Amino acid sequence: MRPTDTAAFAALAGDPVLAIERAEFDRARRLISELAGIQLSPHKRQMVHNRLSRRLRAHGMASFGAYLDLVERDPREREAFVNALTTNLTAFFREPHHFELLAALAAEHGRAQRRPLRVWCSACSTGEEAWSIAMTLREAGCAAEVLASDIDTDALETAAGGVYPAERAAALSAARRRQHLLRGVGANEGWVTVRPELRPMVRFAQLNLQSAEWPPMEPFDVVFCRNVVIYFDREAQRRLLERFTRVLRAGGLLIVGHAESFPATHPAFRACGRTAYRFEPAS
Incomplete structure (x- = not known):
């Protein structure tokens, strides 16, 4: 039967x-x-x-x-x-071409600007993306402020803690692990934690991208919004994109996931790399 x-x-x-x-x-x-x-x-x-x-x-x-x-x-x-x-699939330096683009921007910004570079990691999950951003900016010698937000409070707790099983960082080069991570010993063997030098660069906050209001924000030079809008319908994607135009500086970057192209639907965004878009509002 x-x-x-x-x-x-x-x-x-x-x-x-x-x-x-x-x-x-x-x-x-x-x-x-x-x-x-x-x-x-x-x-x-x-x-x-x-x-x-x-x-x-x-x-x-x-x-x-x-x-x-x-x-x-x-x-x-x-x-x-x-x-x-909430799906929390993430990894350190996932889609590495985006971090290469960020490194180039950071080097340029460091030469031309006195203020810190502002980056928003808008769906940070358990934090690997946010810490990868901070590592990239530290390597570039760029003064920076990183806001890392997510709707999932459990994931945010992990992200802010910055402690991970060592295998999660195994794909990083040995030099990068030495520069940015500390290995656990004794009872903490098999774990790694981000170094104290990285922690002041990143601020974590709970935020729902679809909420009616966002808290006040200073403009950002870069917004990461990767592998999130695939769960939103087209109208929600349109609203989110319009809201990003209010928090990005002119000339700033919006970086999205490998399967996402929604910024191409907006006249103020110009493709400038693989799933990366420059915000160029009409003057």
Whole structure:
């Protein structure tokens, strides 16, 4: 006999008790869209089941419907819900051509400007991207201020801590590891942490890119917004792009992910490298 849809999803998850019904999955998709602007594919039902099951167990709940009721009435659980469904795939110096572009800009800025270069890492996840930015700027000898933000408070805690399993930094050159990281010893063996010289360069803050208001910001020379808008619909992408025009300096750079080209839809952005765009507003 063919298993029911519900039973099949419970079996796939290795959980004979809990299962997410189609209506509950659709409700979860609607909530994450409203809270974070993330558009989950209809094919992500198993992922939603797996990630939210942990929250059900934490509360001793027996149904996804009851859990989603809690999300709707409890602001603290809304934060945990968003954290659970946020994807945090990242790495040090991921898409290295962007950091080569940043290094060239930093060298030019250091020669021509007295003020610090301002960079916003707008979806910093667990921090590897933000610390890679800081490493690049330190290597260039460029005075800089880096704002690193994310919607996921759990990821931000990791990012601000700057402590990682050593294998996460294994792809860095030995020279770069010596320059920017400290190896753990004793009970901390197998871990690395960013050096104290990097820490003052980066400030971490929680921020939802889709929130109605952003806190006041001084203009940025560079904005990294990589591998985020693939989860937004076109209207949300358009709104976000328009908001970036208000926080970027004229001539500043917007750097996006390898599968993203949304700045090309705006007349004020000009391609200047692989998935990198220069902001050139009309005078």
